[in-house]
Amino acid sequence: MDPRPRSFYVLATIFGLFLLFLYGPTITIAILSFQGPEGGLTFPMRGVSLHWFRDLFQEQAVGDIWGSFGRSLALGLMVMVTTVVVSVMGGLAFRKRFRGSAILFQLVIASLVIPSILVSLGVGLIFSQAGLPVHWATSGFGSQLTWTLPFGLLIMFAVFNRFNPAYEEAARDQGATAWQTIRHVVLPIIAPSLLGVALFGFTLSYDEFARTLLTSGSHNTLPLEIYGMTTNVTTPVIFALGTLTTVFSLVVIGVFLLTVALVSRRRARAGSDAGRAV
Amino acid sequence: MPPESITVAGSFGTPPLAERAPRQRALASNHVTGWLLALPLTLVLLAFLVLPILMIVVVSFWTATEFSIVPAFSFENYEFLLGSDVTWRVLLNTVKYAAVTWAITLVLGFTVAYFLAFHVRSQTWQTTLFLLCTIPFWTSNIIRMISWIPFLGREGIANSALLSWGVVDQPLDWLLFSDFSVILAFVHLYTLFMVVPIFNTMMRIDRSLLEAANDAGASGFQTLWNVVLPLTRPGIMIGTIFVVTLVMGDFITVRFMSGSQSANVGRLIQNDIGLLQYPSASATSVMLLVVTLMVIGVLLRLVNIRKEL
Numbered sequence: 296m297d298p299r300p301r302s303f304y305v306l307a308t309i310f311g312l313f314l315l316f317l318y319g320p321t322i323t324i325a326i327l328s329f330q331g332p333e334g335g336l337t338f339p340m341r342g343v344s345l346h347w348f349r350d351l352f353q354e355q356a357v358g359d360i361w362g363s364f365g366r367s368l369a370l371g372l373m374v375m376v377t378t379v380v381v382s383v384m385g386g387l388a389f390r391k392r393f394r395g396s397a398i399l400f401q402l403v404i405a406s407l408v409i410p411s412i413l414v415s416l417g418v419g420l421i422f423s424q425a426g427l428p429v430h431w432a433t434s435g436f437g438s439q440l441t442w443t444l445p446f447g448l449l450i451m452f453a454v455f456n457r458f459n460p461a462y463e464e465a466a467r468d469q470g471a472t473a474w475q476t477i478r479h480v481v482l483p484i485i486a487p488s489l490l491g492v493a494l495f496g497f498t499l500s501y502d503e504f505a506r507t508l509l510t511s512g513s514h515n516t517l518p519l520e521i522y523g524m525t526t527n528v529t530t531p532v533i534f535a536l537g538t539l540t541t542v543f544s545l546v547v548i549g550v551f552l553l554t555v556a557l558v559s560r561r562r563a564r565a566g567s568d569a570g571r572a573v
Numbered sequence: 574m575p576p577e578s579i580t581v582a583g584s585f586g587t588p589p590l591a592e593r594a595p596r597q598r599a600l601a602s603n604h605v606t607g608w609l610l611a612l613p614l615t616l617v618l619l620a621f622l623v624l625p626i627l628m629i630v631v632v633s634f635w636t637a638t639e640f641s642i643v644p645a646f647s648f649e650n651y652e653f654l655l656g657s658d659v660t661w662r663v664l665l666n667t668v669k670y671a672a673v674t675w676a677i678t679l680v681l682g683f684t685v686a687y688f689l690a691f692h693v694r695s696q697t698w699q700t701t702l703f704l705l706c707t708i709p710f711w712t713s714n715i716i717r718m719i720s721w722i723p724f725l726g727r728e729g730i731a732n733s734a735l736l737s738w739g740v741v742d743q744p745l746d747w748l749l750f751s752d753f754s755v756i757l758a759f760v761h762l763y764t765l766f767m768v769v770p771i772f773n774t775m776m777r778i779d780r781s782l783l784e785a786a787n788d789a790g791a792s793g794f795q796t797l798w799n800v801v802l803p804l805t806r807p808g809i810m811i812g813t814i815f816v817v818t819l820v821m822g823d824f825i826t827v828r829f830m831s832g833s834q835s836a837n838v839g840r841l842i843q844n845d846i847g848l849l850q851y852p853s854a855s856a857t858s859v860m861l862l863v864v865t866l867m868v869i870g871v872l873l874r875l876v877n878i879r880k881e882l
Contacts (some may be wrong), residue, residue, distance in 0.1 A: 415850075502713040
């Protein structure tokens with residue numbers, strides 16, 4: 296192999312600094328969340344303790360953290376399942392041109408670029424004018440879908456752009472119905488990408504703030520609760536909460552990566568099981 | 574990666590006459606299946622995107638009393654909005670944030686993507702480093718903003734470091750709660766929206782083109798400028814669309830990182846909402862929507878998103 300050019304070392308340094316820039320602050324608050332009981336929002340550390348994490352588990356100290364976590368979790372799972380199902384259906388639909396597909400595609404892109412506060416405001420207005428109460432599981436849920444569905448659909452486009460239609464033709468030649476072809480051939484082949492769509496659906500929902508701001512009603516989701524804390528909490532308890540929820544996100548991402556790795560290793564060893572179920 | 578498979582348009586050539594009748598029936602059923610499959614997507618977008626936007630447009634012509642909003646057809650919200658020089662200053666500020674953030678994320682994102690795509694040789698390392706760049710995307714933006722406080726505050730890490738190195742005599746006040754911290758947070762949050770599409774486009778560049786440039790005597794920089802950069806344009810455009818729309822529609826980063834000392838259009842809307850002045854908030858929203866769509870309209874002319882996925 297050729298020796299590395301000098302530009303490699305320059306770029307590698309920039310890349311390293313970029314990673315430091317990306318992760319440095321998060322790592323810093325992770326360290327600071329272990330402040331002693333007397334410690335403040337910046338260094339120096341005044342002792343090391345679990346004091347601020349303990350505070351999180353005492354409800355009166357910081358509001359309804361665990362309730363909001365539960366709601367965010369439930370909402371995230373709802374959005375995840377819906378995003379996967381609707382995106383796969385949409386992705387299949389867009390493989391053939393149908394009347395209005397161009398307009399629908401424009402709408403998907405619009406959903407991606409329209410400022411999130413507009414969705415929040417508009418949905419909130421509709422519900423209030425219709426006399427319906429806003430609730431995280433109805434108006435909040437729908438508003439979040441306008442953010443997760445475009446991502447899910449774009450991933451499905453990328454997947455089907457690379458999908459070899461010969462597999463389906465083979466299935467059809469052997470007499471499979473349209474549904475059998477999808478169920479036993481297409482879905483098993485695209486399964487790993489569906490995990491990706493699920494990851495987008497869950498994490499984007501779990502962290503979404505603007506779209507739920509005016510649509511979640513009196514019961515806050517976790518990001519709204521954290522946002523509320525930024526205005527009136529001046530102790531490291533907010534770092535402790537930030538650290539915990541970041542760790543939770545990392546665990547979710549880790550589980551996802553592990554599953555993908557396992558699936559692809561099994562496939563490499565045993566071949567795809569597409570079609571075996573028939 | 575297999576080459577792109579059959580394009581949608583490819584299956585619509587004119588068939589020989591004898592085949593046309595069944596073919597047309599198949600096309601009709603294509604339309605029906607297509608619509609059924611796309612129905613859930615369409616319904617969600619109609620109910621939670623199109624209707625809300627229409628509602629905002631309608632309400633922007635309503636009037637408000639102290640406690641409620643009243644249906645009307647009045648231009649007073651727009652008259653007030655467009656007649657106030659605050660609006661124009663804030664709009665200018667919004668565009669300024671978007672432009673500065675765009676320029677920085679573009680240079681940074683391009684550099685990072687270029688390193689990943691052309692300098693990292695092992696595929697395992699490439700995947701690992703790429704993942705490291707994208708993981709923050711799946712964590713909370715608010716937390717990532719909060720995490721700048723210990724760095725930038727008066728007694729933060731940056732100031733203590735500068736003081737102890739003797740660079741400054743007294744702590745810098747403009748590190749936190751300033752335009753500087755707002756831009757810093759934007760760059761921190763959104764650079765990966767540049768990195769991912771640019772990296773994606775770069776990975777599709779045929780490596781033999783670079784060799785050809787090299788053989789023809791181009792220097793490294795000439796190859797970068799005349800070969801890589803033009804071929805990366807679609808990725809740059811997609812990244813630009815993301816960064817510009819995210820920054821223009823933002824309100825939370827500006828509120829939090831400027832300590833409520835700066836404003837952008839999103840903050841105007843949020844202020845009105847806080848005062849229950851929904852018609853006025855709606856008029857401001859319509860203005861933001863128009864400006865955003867104009868920018869995106871121009872950008873979308875320069876790139877075909879579906880082809881780039």
